[in-house]
Amino acid sequence: MAERVHPADSPPQSGQFSGNFSSGEFPRKPAPPPATYVIQVPKDQIYRVPPPENAHRLQLLSRKKPNRSRCRCCFCYFLAAIVILVVLAGISFAVLYVVFRPEAPxxxxxxxxxxxxxxxxxxxxxxxxxxxxxxxxxxxxxxxxxxxxxxxxxxxxxxxxxxxxxxxxxxxxxxxxxxxxxxxxxxxxxxxxxxxxxxxxxxxxxxxxxxxxxxxxxxxxxxxxxxxxxxxxxxxxxxxxxxxxxxxxxxxxxxxxxxx
CATH class of the missing domain: 2.60.40 (Immunoglobulin-like)
Incomplete structure (x- = not known):
C-alpha cells in the first residue's frame, strides 16, 4: 500500500495564536531566525536615557523651554501692569475733574x-x-x-x-x-x-x-x-x-x- 503523507500544520496567521487559552496555555514567542542575536534593553534606558548623539540636543531643548515660558510670563506681567496703571490714571483724572472742576485761566x-x-x-x-x-x-x-x-x-x-x-x-x-x-x-x-x-x-x-x-x-x-x-x-x-x-x-x- 502506498504511504500517505500528511501536510504539516501551517504556521498561525497574523492575529491568530496557537495554543489553548481554555487550558491555560499561552502562545510562545516565535524563535528568532538563525544567525541573529537578541539584545534585551531595560525599559528605564529606553524611555529615560537618550542616545549619546542626542544627549546634547536634549539638554539644549530642556534649557530653552523654561526660558521661553519665563519670558512670556514676564511680558504678560508687564502688559498687565501697564493696563492697570492706565486705568488707575484715568480714574484719578476723572475723580480730580469731578471734585475740582478745573478750567483754563x-x-x-x-x-x-x-x-x-x-x-x-x-x-x-x-x-x-x-x-x-x-x-x-x-x-x-x-x-x-x-x-x-x-x-x-x-x-x-x-x-x-x-x-x-x-x-x-x-x-x-x-x-x-x-x-x-x-x-x-x-x-x-x-x-x-x-x-x-x-x-x-x-x-x-x-x-x-x-x-x-x-x-x-x-x-x-x-x-x-x-x-x-x-x-x-x-x-x-x-x-x-x-x-x-x-x-x-x-x-x-x-x-x-x-x-x-
Missing amino acids: KYSVEGFSVSGINLTSPSPISPRFNVTVRSRNGNGKLGIYYEKGSSVDVFYGDVALCNGALPVFYQPANNVTLVKTALTGSRIQLTSGARKEMRNELSKKTMPFKLKIKAPVKIKVGSVKTWTVTVKVNCDVTVDKLTAPSRIVSRKCSHDVDLW
Missing part, C-alpha cells in the same frame, strides 16, 4: 505802550513795549504757579520786534492779577516795504501787532503741585500810535495748554 491785554520806532529813517530801530496782561484764575480750588522760562514776543507781521519774559509769581484761586512786563528789541532792520506799510497803518491809527506768550506753570491741587504744563497765549492788538502813551483800539486773545 483767561487772558487779555490791558496796556500796550509803544516807543522807539522811527519810520522816517532807514536806520535800524530799537523798539520798546510796556505790556500789561490781565490773568484771571476762575478755579475755586486750584492755584497757579508761573515758573521761570517764560517768553513774551511782539511781532509786526512776520517781523520779530522785541522779546522779554513774565515775572515769576503765584496766582491763588479765584484771583485776577495784572502782570506788567517790559520788552525791548535791538537794531531791528525793517525793509522799505514794511516801513511803507506801517506808515499807511499809522495814518489810519490802526497799527496791528501780535503778542505771543509762552509760560510754564504748575497747578496747585490742595498741597500738591502737578508737573509743569505750558500755557500759550496769542493776542492780536491794534494801537492808535507808536508813541507813549498809546491807546488800544482792538484786542483779541486766544489761549492753549500743553499738558505734556
Whole structure:
C-alpha cells in the first residue's frame, strides 16, 4: 500500500495564536531566525536615557523651554501692569475733574505802550513795549504757579520786534492779577516795504501787532503741585500810535495748554 503523507500544520496567521487559552496555555514567542542575536534593553534606558548623539540636543531643548515660558510670563506681567496703571490714571483724572472742576485761566491785554520806532529813517530801530496782561484764575480750588522760562514776543507781521519774559509769581484761586512786563528789541532792520506799510497803518491809527506768550506753570491741587504744563497765549492788538502813551483800539486773545 502506498504511504500517505500528511501536510504539516501551517504556521498561525497574523492575529491568530496557537495554543489553548481554555487550558491555560499561552502562545510562545516565535524563535528568532538563525544567525541573529537578541539584545534585551531595560525599559528605564529606553524611555529615560537618550542616545549619546542626542544627549546634547536634549539638554539644549530642556534649557530653552523654561526660558521661553519665563519670558512670556514676564511680558504678560508687564502688559498687565501697564493696563492697570492706565486705568488707575484715568480714574484719578476723572475723580480730580469731578471734585475740582478745573478750567483754563483767561487772558487779555490791558496796556500796550509803544516807543522807539522811527519810520522816517532807514536806520535800524530799537523798539520798546510796556505790556500789561490781565490773568484771571476762575478755579475755586486750584492755584497757579508761573515758573521761570517764560517768553513774551511782539511781532509786526512776520517781523520779530522785541522779546522779554513774565515775572515769576503765584496766582491763588479765584484771583485776577495784572502782570506788567517790559520788552525791548535791538537794531531791528525793517525793509522799505514794511516801513511803507506801517506808515499807511499809522495814518489810519490802526497799527496791528501780535503778542505771543509762552509760560510754564504748575497747578496747585490742595498741597500738591502737578508737573509743569505750558500755557500759550496769542493776542492780536491794534494801537492808535507808536508813541507813549498809546491807546488800544482792538484786542483779541486766544489761549492753549500743553499738558505734556
